[in-house]
Amino acid sequence: xxxxxxxxxxxxxxxxxxxxxxxxxxxxxxxxxxxxxxxxxxxxxxxxxxxxxxxxxxxxxxxxxxxxxxxxxxxxxxxxxxxxxxxxxxxxxxxxxxxxxxxxxxxxxxxxxxxxxxxxxxxxxxxxxxxxxxxxxxxxxxxxxxxxxxxxxxxxxxxxxxxxxxxxxxxxxxxxxxxxxxxxxxxxxxxxxxxxxxxxxxxxxxxxxxxxxxxxxxxxxxxxxxxxxxxxxxxxxxxxxxxxxxxxxxxxxxxxxxxxxxxxxxxxxxxxxxxxxxxxxxxxxxxxxxxxxxxxxxxxxxxxxxxxxxxxxxxxxxxxxxxxxxxxxxxxxxxxxxxxxxxxxxxxxxxxxxxxxxxxxxxxxxxxxxxxxxxxxxxxxxxxxxxxxxxxxxxxxxxxx
Amino acid sequence: xxxxxxxxxxxxxxxxxxxxxxxxxxxxxxxxxxxxxxxxxxxxxxxxxxxxxxxxxxxxxxxxxxxxxxxxxxxxxxxxxxxxxxxxxxxxxxxxxxxxxxxxxxxxxxxxxxxxxxxxxxxxxxxxxxxxxxxxxxxxxxxxxxxxxxxxxxxxxxxxxxxxxxxxxxxxxxxxxxxxxxxxxxxxxxxxxxxxxxxxxxxxxxxxxxxxxxxxxxxxxxxxxxxxxxxxxxxxxxxxxxxxxxxxxxxxxxxxxxxxxxxxxxxxxxxxxxxxxxxxxxxxxxxxxxxxxxxxxxxxxxxxxxxxxxxxxxxxxxxxxxxxxxxxxxxxxxxxxxxxxxxxxxxxxxxxxxxxxxxxxxxxxxxxxxxxxxxxxxxxxxxxxxxxxxxxxxxxxxxxx
Numbered sequence: 072x073x074x075x076x077x078x079x080x081x082x083x084x085x086x087x088x089x090x091x092x093x094x095x096x097x098x099x100x101x102x103x104x105x106x107x108x109x110x111x112x113x114x115x116x117x118x119x120x121x122x123x124x125x126x127x128x129x130x131x132x133x134x135x136x137x138x139x140x141x142x143x144x145x146x147x148x149x150x151x152x153x154x155x156x157x158x159x160x161x162x163x164x165x166x167x168x169x170x171x172x173x174x175x176x177x178x179x180x181x182x183x184x185x186x187x188x189x190x191x192x193x194x195x196x197x198x199x200x201x202x203x204x205x206x207x208x209x210x211x212x213x214x215x216x217x218x219x220x221x222x223x224x225x226x227x228x229x230x231x232x233x234x235x236x237x238x239x240x241x242x243x244x245x246x247x248x249x250x251x252x253x254x255x256x257x258x259x260x261x262x263x264x265x266x267x268x269x270x271x272x273x274x275x276x277x278x279x280x281x282x283x284x285x286x287x288x289x290x291x292x293x294x295x296x297x298x299x300x301x302x303x304x305x306x307x308x309x310x311x312x313x314x315x316x317x318x319x320x321x322x323x324x325x326x327x328x329x330x331x332x333x334x335x336x337x338x339x340x341x342x343x344x345x346x347x348x349x350x351x352x353x354x355x356x357x358x359x360x361x362x363x364x365x366x367x368x369x370x371x372x373x374x375x376x377x378x379x380x381x382x383x384x385x386x387x388x389x390x391x392x393x394x395x396x397x398x399x400x401x402x403x404x405x406x407x408x409x410x411x412x413x414x415x416x417x418x419x420x421x422x423x424x425x426x427x428x429x430x431x432x433x434x435x436x437x438x439x440x441x442x443x444x445x446x447x448x449x450x451x452x453x454x455x456x457x458x459x460x461x462x463x464x465x466x467x468x469x470x471x472x
Numbered sequence: 473x474x475x476x477x478x479x480x481x482x483x484x485x486x487x488x489x490x491x492x493x494x495x496x497x498x499x500x501x502x503x504x505x506x507x508x509x510x511x512x513x514x515x516x517x518x519x520x521x522x523x524x525x526x527x528x529x530x531x532x533x534x535x536x537x538x539x540x541x542x543x544x545x546x547x548x549x550x551x552x553x554x555x556x557x558x559x560x561x562x563x564x565x566x567x568x569x570x571x572x573x574x575x576x577x578x579x580x581x582x583x584x585x586x587x588x589x590x591x592x593x594x595x596x597x598x599x600x601x602x603x604x605x606x607x608x609x610x611x612x613x614x615x616x617x618x619x620x621x622x623x624x625x626x627x628x629x630x631x632x633x634x635x636x637x638x639x640x641x642x643x644x645x646x647x648x649x650x651x652x653x654x655x656x657x658x659x660x661x662x663x664x665x666x667x668x669x670x671x672x673x674x675x676x677x678x679x680x681x682x683x684x685x686x687x688x689x690x691x692x693x694x695x696x697x698x699x700x701x702x703x704x705x706x707x708x709x710x711x712x713x714x715x716x717x718x719x720x721x722x723x724x725x726x727x728x729x730x731x732x733x734x735x736x737x738x739x740x741x742x743x744x745x746x747x748x749x750x751x752x753x754x755x756x757x758x759x760x761x762x763x764x765x766x767x768x769x770x771x772x773x774x775x776x777x778x779x780x781x782x783x784x785x786x787x788x789x790x791x792x793x794x795x796x797x798x799x800x801x802x803x804x805x806x807x808x809x810x811x812x813x814x815x816x817x818x819x820x821x822x823x824x825x826x827x828x829x830x831x832x833x834x835x836x837x838x839x840x841x842x843x844x845x846x847x848x849x850x851x852x853x854x855x856x857x858x859x860x861x862x863x864x865x866x867x868x869x870x871x872x873x
Contacts, residue, residue, distance in 0.1 A: 076702055077729070078730050079589070082584065085582070085740070086736075087736055088739050135716065135717040136515055136716055137716040170745075171742060182486075183477070202736075202737070208609060266477075309538075315743070316536040318571070329483075332479050335489075339486070340575065341574060341719075344719045344745040346718070346745075350747075
């Protein structure tokens with residue numbers, strides 16, 4: 072008898088993307104001739120800087136060779152220069168090149184925590200963190216934040232109440248996905264203080280640094296004094312240069328044991344993509360006008376979302392200070408059902424929207440059921456139209472449910 | 473008191489590359505004006521096909537966007553076409569694009585085995601397997617093969633004696649790294665038979681398929697009847713197209729549960745690099761003459777290594793049927809010491825060689841101490857010169873130790 076092997080329990084339980092379940096419904100809607108505005112993922116329509124394309128297209132090497140596991144020297148040099156402009160300084164052996172921010176979280180968690188250890192993180196959080204903590208066999212401990220408080224952090228005491236002898240790190244993201252919340256300098260200092268007091272790491276996901284709309288510089292964990300040996304900065308080129316397909320980012324830390332361990336893990340997986348490192352290294356010459364324009368565009372898109380949503384009764388959309396996501400609380404609406412209904416039962420002038428249901432961004436059961444995440448990654452005309460369609464949908468859903 | 477957090481136990485123990493320890497000594501030698509021939513890694517000097525560069529340099533999209541987690545459609549179509557030419561047929565939902573073969577092993581092990589489970593693999597093995605089994609918290613169970621038998625597999629009974637109720641898969645590589653051994657059709661059938669009998673998976677790393685020098689087609693696990701639901705093929709573009717820096721490969725399986733699980737893991741890490749998928753997809757048009765020339769070159773390089781080494785007394789170098797590595801057994805020589813000595817104490821006409829000590833390719837303590845791995849990745853002139861230098865070194869080392 073041929074006994075077919077079954078997959079592993081963890082392989083069965085790997086967290087599935089809530090959004091992914093909606094894709095077949097979106098495809099069906101499109102087959103019926105409905106235009107689906109996809110506001111579910113963070114894939115911007117912004118052009119990758121010309122500097123990237125020029126560097127890639129004039130690359131002279133004939134062999135597309137492995138890069139050093141820690142990164143190509145020109146990429147590392149470009150990073151050092153870029154961060155110096157943000158008042159973040161480190162040596163060339165304090166940075167490791169990674170295959171997108173998400174690999175950075177993976178390698179970092181391997182290096183800081185053993186199976187069964189705990190990682191504290193504010194919820195709602197970037198949903199792929201869950202998959203990564205599952206891969207690293209860690210327990211994910213949420214600190215709940217709320218729309219009412221703009222998703223800012225609770226008190227130090229509340230955060231500290233989650234710390235046990237298994238806690239190895241606090242993982243934060245500012246500007247945040249999915250909330251767009253930008254932590255104040257005081258919040259960053261509070262987190263740093265907790266890490267110092269309890270002898271744990273702070274893992275700071277800062278991939279949306281360039282996208283803050285309220286005029287204040289974004290505080291990096293690397294700006295806080297005294298936390299140098301606890302602080303781990305994770306960054307990605309995906310959003311900064313609208314190069315999501317480049318699969319590049321970096322980990323920066325002054326903690327030598329940590330960086331040595333990450334380097335050893337990076338060596339196991341050999342190398343980040345070479346050609347993309349060439350392209351991104353050239354982006355150090357992207358003029359400030361590129362970022363200014365991109366930021367202005369996103370700010371306009373954000374304002375469309377916030378203004379339209381907050382104009383609806385019993386809908387709360389805290390103004391996101393950064394990134395390009397907004398969480399929208401639609402009181403009394405089960406958003407899992409609603410997101411599906413948008414694709415299966417609704418259209419307005421043959422258009423509808425694809426949004427991410429909120430529950431997928433929370434670990435605490437029951438939370439986020441009345442929230443959705445909107446990625447404002449389309450141009451203002453599309454965003455305006457999408458918000459009109461969404462507003463109509465909320466109105467109609469509430470009448471019929 | 474500021475208690476600096478310590479890294480994790482697994483982060484401390486992540487297997488370090490034996491070769492990496494030698495790099496500082498190689499750099500010191502170079503500073504002293506010695507030419508170091510680097511035969512330690514599988515980075516060939518072969519040019520990436522022009523088709524790759526043309527496709528990348530004429531790519532028209534303005535936004536370097538995420539690819540679908542399972543891969544760009546043109547990449548998947550190219551793979552289906554390529555494998556059909558090797559009598560391997562599968563549907564477009566039976567393949568997942570990966571970030572190099574090594575990510576394929578990682579995601580595969582997550583999908584087939586739980587923490588504490590066992591994976592059986594012949595030793596000497598590709599040393600990065602160890603790091604990956606450590607990441608996935610698995611036990612690595614070696615089956616010893618020997619230079620004397622050309623590193624071919626032992627009997628089914630010997631392999632089966634390693635199987636316990638924790639065994640989830642047999643992981644094989646043919647043509648193999650570091651041995652160059654190409655398993656016969658009978659060996660592949662034997663492994664498949666064991667997998668069927670015991671209801672476990674066969675993970676078949678076939679990244680060196682194009683590099684076999686004895687005229688016979690390489691047998692893929694996908695060629696064996698009856699093992700379809702057990703068979704997992706892992707492949708990489710790194711060697712096939714001399715595009716190690718592209719970080720691309722694929723996992724193919726007819727086992728739906730397995731592929732679905734791998735797809736879920738791939739979704740967590742979002743995407744493989746986009747531009748490289750464009751380039752590699754175009755490589756489907758690489759003319760056969762490219763591969764014929766590359767193969768001829770490697771065969772010549774191989775023959776230089778084998779002929780020189782086997783011409784030395786008490787040195788055994790089994791003729792590798794494929795890949796571009798040769799294991800060389802230097803009787804009576806501690807190769808860990810020898811590899812270091814080559815860089816610190818030896819030179820011949822101001823030249824020396826960097827080789828990989830054998831112990832790093834074995835799990836069983838004590839094995840491989842008298843072996844080295846040579847990667848024959850340089851042109852014939854360099855390989856000839858390197859072998860002359862290495863032969864002198866063996867002679868001199870034996871006289872003085």
